[in-house]
Amino acid sequence: MSHPTHQTNLWETVKCDLKGLFPDDVFQMWFEPMRCVESTEDAVILGVPNDFAAIWIHDNYLDLISQRLRLASGRMVQVSLRKVDANGNPAPRFSAPVEPKAKPAPKRTVRYDERSAAAGTLNPRNTFETFVVGPNNQLAHAAALAVSQAPAQAYNPLFIHGSTGLGKTHLMHAIGHSILQRNPEAKIAYLSTEKFTNEYIHAIQENALTKFRQRYRNVDVLLIDDIQFLSGKERIQEEFFHTFNDLFESQKQIVLSSDRPVTEIATLEARLVSRFQWGLSADIQSPDFETRVAILRTKAATLKIDLPQNVVEFMAQHISKNIRRLEGALIKISSYAVLTGKPLDLASAEHLLKDVLMEEAQNRLNIEGIQKRVADHYQIRHSDMTSKRRPNAIAFPRQIAMYLSRQLTRHSLQEIGEAFGGRDHGTVIHAVKTVENMMEQDDSVRGSVDFLKTQLAK
């Protein structure tokens, strides 16, 4: 064994890197327990706690791990997995180490690594093939596909918006993969707005603005995630405006994602708002029940887990607003099934998912969720829920949201007032009375409030 310390550090570096790529529960489940148990100059053996982890990591993450090790070390590092006990010693009764995947990597992958390394890495699992299409994401999916088939021709920019965990990043990565598949020479940059901001600040500090600009203004496809974080950052908006113009004028594709429609991004310069609206804006909604079942089935098949139909339906029924959470729940119960060898039934699924379901219920009915839903319904800005503005078109929806917060959550009058821009509890009492009176006098108000109540309670 040579250079054990060096390689151990290398693995720890890559592990930190992977932490940023995955949701916390996924990272904790698979990567956190992995240790570097043996290494040479060009090979690393990583210890994993059990056979299931070995198979799962081998099938799903080995390429990514190899890729990141290579990026971090600057050379090819062959990776294999070995089951070890808690002290890092080879575990008894283990048949054979899992074979590493065939090497060397295909040429296309090598080029792809190097190009995307400049701006962040696309997750190899986020492809069009693994994306389940439903009525909630059909338009965004079709637009993403069109962009990948004809970059800078179909829709430019493509603006994908929707709540957290609904597949925006997945679609952006899928566009990147698909373009690279057609044209391995394409220069793709995927990065978050936060990263763009940090690199810009760093470039100013280091007097390296020219280099920064070259990096992002010379790509063929710029994929920028979470553009809502441009809000309130004037200088970054200015910089991004010029990046956008340069790329657009050179007929390069731009894809943006945001957790809200462009017009809802507070303090976004008008010239950016108008540019973001030049192309196509496509939203992703929460998946319906059938789509959630289809996503679970697809992901369970990838995991090679056979789940009883009632367990799948139970999960799909209770976790409805965020696919990342649905995925986390699936991993939790799948691991249990494989690790214990016990058949998975509804009772054990319910037990295992107790905490997840509790959080779901709380999330579903928090004040912010109510504000957003009501704001959407009345087509006002979410920020109007907390603003001091008083026109009736805003004040009345705000009162309805206060009324529903009182009805559907356990928050005190004072807490509700706080959440509505620091209003006092008297304002909330007044809002509740006003809405009750209106509901008695006006059937259409009653209808709207009942509709919102049913929607929120779903």
Ligand SMILES: Nc1ncnc2c1ncn2[C@@H]1O[C@H](COP(=O)(O)OP(=O)(O)OP(=O)(O)O)[C@@H](O)[C@H]1O
């Ligand atoms: N339609 C889908 N089919 C299969 N998997 C999906 C689908 N939509 C989302 N996912 C999966 O759900 C997880 C969350 O998706 P993603 O990270 O793309 O969400 P996001 O909308 O970018 O969220 P955020 O705003 O928090 O960044 C990912 O693992 C993704 O692969």
